Amino acid sequence: MTKVSDGWLLSELASLVGGRVDGDANLRVYGVATLEDAGPGDLSFLTNPKYRPALASTRAGAILVGPGAGIDGRDLLVAHDPYMALAEILERMHPAPAPSPGISPDARVAPGATLGVDVALGPFAVVGNGARLGDRVVLGAGTVIGDGSEIGADTILAPRVVTYPGTIVGDRCVIHAGVVLGGDGFGFATSAGKHRKVPQLGRVVIEDDVEIGANSTVDRGTLGETRIGRGTKIDNLVMVAHGVVIGPYGLLAAQAGIAGSTRIGSHVTMAGQSGAAGHLRLGDRVVVAAKTAVFNDVPDRAFVAGVPAVDHRAWKRSLALVKMLPELRSRLSSLEERLAQLESGRKGNA
Amino acid sequence: MTKVSDGWLLSELASLVGGRVDGDANLRVYGVATLEDAGPGDLSFLTNPKYRPALASTRAGAILVGPGAGIDGRDLLVAHDPYMALAEILERMHPAPAPSPGISPDARVAPGATLGVDVALGPFAVVGNGARLGDRVVLGAGTVIGDGSEIGADTILAPRVVTYPGTIVGDRCVIHAGVVLGGDGFGFATSAGKHRKVPQLGRVVIEDDVEIGANSTVDRGTLGETRIGRGTKIDNLVMVAHGVVIGPYGLLAAQAGIAGSTRIGSHVTMAGQSGAAGHLRLGDRVVVAAKTAVFNDVPDRAFVAGVPAVDHRAWKRSLALVKMLPELRSRLSSLEERLAQLESGRKGNA
Amino acid sequence: MTKVSDGWLLSELASLVGGRVDGDANLRVYGVATLEDAGPGDLSFLTNPKYRPALASTRAGAILVGPGAGIDGRDLLVAHDPYMALAEILERMHPAPAPSPGISPDARVAPGATLGVDVALGPFAVVGNGARLGDRVVLGAGTVIGDGSEIGADTILAPRVVTYPGTIVGDRCVIHAGVVLGGDGFGFATSAGKHRKVPQLGRVVIEDDVEIGANSTVDRGTLGETRIGRGTKIDNLVMVAHGVVIGPYGLLAAQAGIAGSTRIGSHVTMAGQSGAAGHLRLGDRVVVAAKTAVFNDVPDRAFVAGVPAVDHRAWKRSLALVKMLPELRSRLSSLEERLAQLESGRKGNA
Secondary structure (H helix, E strand, O other), X not given: OOOHHHOEEHHHHHHHHOOEEEOOOOOEEOEEOOOOOOOOOEEEEOOOXXXXXXXXXXXXXXXXXXXXXXXXXXXXXXXXXXXXXXHHHHHHHOOOOOOOOEEOOOOEEOOOOEEOOOOEEOOOOEEOOOOEEOOOOEXXXXXXXXXXXXXXXXXXXXXXXXXXXXXXXXXXXXXXXXXXXXXXXXXXXXXXXXXXXXXXXXXXXXXXXXEEOOOOEEEOOOOOEEEEOOOOEEOOOOEEOOOOEEOOOOEEOOOOEEOOOOEEOOOOEXXXXXXXXXXXXXXXXXXXXOOOEEOOOEOOOOEEEOOOOEEHHHHHHHHHHHHHHHHHHHHHHHHHHHHHHHHHHHHHHO | OOOHHHOEEHHHHHHHHOOEEEOOOOOEEOEEOOOOOOOOOEEEEOOOHHHHHHHOOOOOOEEEEOOXXXXXXXXXXXXXXXXXHHHHHHHHHOOOOOOOOEEOOOOEEOOOXXXXXXXXXXXXXXXXXXXXXXXXXXXXXXXXXXXXXXXXXXXXXXXXXXXXXXXXXXXXXXXXXXXXXXXXXXXXXXXXXXXXXXOOOXXXXXXXXXXXXXXXXXXXXXXXXXXXXXXXXXOOOOEEOOOOEEOOOOEEOOOOEEOOOOEEOOOOEEOOOOEXXXXXXXXXXXXXXXXXXEOOOEOOOOEEXXXXXXXXXXXXXXXXXXXXXXXXXXXXXXXXXXXXXXXXXXXXXX | OOOHHHOEEHHHHHHHHOOEEEOOOOOEEOEEOOOOOOOOOEEEEOOOHHHHXXXXXXXXXXXEXXXXXXXXXXXXXXXXXXXXXHHHXXXXXXXXXXXXXXXXXXXXXXXXXXXXXOOEEOOOOEEOOOOEEOOOOEEOOOOEEOXXXXXXXXXXXXXXXXXXXXXXXXXXXXXXXOOEEEEOOOOEEEEOOEEEEOOOOOEEEEOOOOEEOOXXXXXXXXXXXXXXXXXXXXXXXXXXXXXXXXXXXXXXXXXXXXXXOOEEOOOOEEOOOOEEOOOOEXXXXXXXXXXXXXXXXXXXXXXXXXXXXXXXXXXXXXHHHHHOHHHXXXXXXXXXXXXXXXXHHHHHHO
């Protein structure tokens, strides 16, 4: 592939993403920018139809689109899945800088810890006794790895992450700043109005290829595991409680929360600020709309919304009916009047 | 009590929890596990009826249950409150490891700070001027105790906790990683569209035996205190705003939030993702359902739900009625038709 | 102005805030306290009518009120905007202590970083390569400034803040403990059920005079900026996603969340636990009620509530109508009965 300073031919990018050029295949772009910000040297992209009006005024040199975009007079890079193509192109144009391995003299590694090759430890990172870091693991400044925790190869922990003792993190994970893995679950037995802590003896297991956003928290199981399935992506400020099991390839958007012992299938999406109560089962490929509260089990492939969550079509119908209430009420009043007239007429007849 | 390697007789555990054995009192168990995970050497437990179906297939050697569980052919440990008994048994089997006292050479203690006996300070912990740590206080790695803060005896602060200056924490508290105590309240006076900070001069007081979950925040009062009552337990990512007073023995589940100056009685439960507006009073023993928003005062012992919060029975009735709307609408339409017929008939009669 | 030990004349405070004394202008106060806590030497204040009942029993020496408060027999300090006056008086009585400049020997500053004059760096603070700190910047203990980040003059970062590389923070900002600025946006392209990370190459720009509460997170843009306008104040545990632009002088209360690429005008208020979906536009001076979920664009000056958000009057009407449903249902039943009688009577007539 051409050097950055030379830019990229549209044809090169097309072959990278398995797409085709509709226009000048020899056009050269030097970067990627939004329709609004792009200049003549940039590739821009239309991956969300909401931004179609911006096409009219964009100064972009070329535009990455899906098939059948119906755009004339533009040099287009047409890809089957333009958002995926965008990911691939950005990755190629901006390869993640390899962190320079090396252990800061200000990091503290317990004598009983094991470090893989080419690890990078920032200043004031702490690695506990019996902890194991895989090859090329990166610990940001001030990150604390609890005793006996295991971090898989090529996993990156940003600054100020905490893993409590015994936490397991897989390979190629990205854990953002402020995340806390393995804190005690919220388990208390109440007697005579006082709460006694139920010891939280389980652990957290994060499988491979998981990403967890800033300041999210995953609590350890009471006895068993709290487990995040491989390839699941979690946004910021999300709460995963003790004993929750999330299947592979899920998406949990910001500020979602899952209460204790709930089991979530594969490919489940929970949108922003949604929640699920404890001890539930959500099937595979479930979608939970934003702000929804799930209080009951959800079957595979359901799309639920509302508080409490119901099928999203039922939720929409309810909303529509509530909107119609003024009309229903006035129809009711008119019926009452008409009926009263009839009744009085009947008395008159009698 | 018997050594770990020898396990525990069911009879021993029964006397520990004030329960009785229904079956082989001389059976020996070596650990505790969920019904799903338990093997023949484990005690399991049935504390939530949802898991009763798992009884059929569990391999557990014995099962901890409440009175009248009605389970045949199993060795049972029957306790009046099996969840409390579980707490007691786990505590006995897995006593919390005494932290090894000692001050990491990488901790920084201001000359004007006072430390009790047998404190344990992790690497990169910071103790400010005039701060006081009680006996056996534990500070995790990177925890920052602000100037003049006071931490009571036997309190454990996980890694990366921050107390702003002047914060008071009682005895035997557990403060989890990422918690921030004493940040400025969200107080701004707005004039001509610009916001001017109202100085936040109060403090945070956490009474004895409080636990606060990972990444939760408690802001200082503007002038007075923000106070968390003794024995109150707070989950992760909870927000307690400036000037809030929470009575003793409360339970605040994850992502709950309480706005400024609201006063909450004793033994109040706020479920996950619930919230209360500012300047309210919630009485004693109030229960706030998950996802609820409290916008008005709540009397003692009320159980409220919805947005805005109402008595939870009223909330359920509203939900049921909304569900009935399609039926109500069709009854209305049928009435209209029948009335129209009557009316036209009457005209015909006239 | 008089020394603290001498207190302040009511007349002095009146001239400070542009108000007037109604009562003894030579009365001296020595501090400020709530109506409940104030003693004879204190100035108290009535800025929220909810607390008017406390006037009867307050021991305060004088009371700060708005015009037309209608309080007799008390020495009053009358200000046009008493809450703003409170801010001014507290600021005067309790000037923020100037942090003692100086770089802790335990802070780590990369050789390529640039520091302004009189900066104050706490222990274990880390300043990355190419980062620039303006004059008088304060970094709390354990705060991490990523490579190439720029922090404006007089900005205070509490302990344990993280800025990812390339983050820009303006002058006179206050960033509270645990805040994370510049983490990766939640952008993944999904193909065949697997999620591929879209590189997050943009940055975060925090303009001047912004305050951000504890443990809030602001993600970097995918390509462009995530921007918080000047003078905007953000509470704790708030999520601002990638590519969001918030205009000047906004107020975001605790646990609010804004999804990716949404643009928010100036002087917008989002109350606690409210949220906005992605790719929306909220106009200037919009108010979003607590617990609201905005799923559509909102015009200037709208006040919206509900899930999904509608004009707050429409929301209130819907609530009122839902409350009337039991009545509507019984009116419907009674109509049905009366109509049936009429119908049978008619048959009888026929």
